Amino acid sequence: MELTPEQCRAARGLLDMKQAELAERSGVGLSSIKNFEAGRTGMIANNLSALGRALQTAGAEFIPENGGGPGVRLKKGIDPRAWRGL
Numbered sequence: 001m002e003l004t005p006e007q008c009r010a011a012r013g014l015l016d017m018k019q020a021e022l023a024e025r026s027g028v029g030l031s032s033i034k035n036f037e038a039g040r041t042g043m044i045a046n047n048l049s050a051l052g053r054a055l056q057t058a059g060a061e062f063i064p065e066n067g068g069g070p071g072v073r074l075k076k077g078i079d080p081r082a083w084r085g086l
Contacts, residue, residue, distance in 0.1 A: 003052045003062065004070055005037045011060035011072045015080050026054035058083030 012022060019037070023030040028047045035041040036051075043051070052062065059078035063071035074080060 002070075003043075003048050005039050007062060007070055007072045008033075008051060008055070009037050011055040011062070014072065014074050015055070015058050015060060015083060017055075017058065017083070022051065022054060025058070026050040 008022075011017075012019070019033050020030055022028075023033055026033075026047075028043075028050050032041070032043065032047060033051070036043045055072075056062070059075050059080065059082065061073050061075045063073060
């Protein structure tokens, strides 16, 4: 999965997750997340995978490029704040 900065921001928004919470859950540095989401820097593959896993575990589902652009949605039946109890 090729996670984009836009998908990362959108997934956090859907999950009501702060950048600091994503940093804690993924093990990726907060400044790295801030810079990635702002489009200032890229992200190494290991960190991209860690971000994607953390967001998916919390309930995000990433939609691949299908002609309409990549996207993100909540997994069916997921309470957007339920991840806090995981």
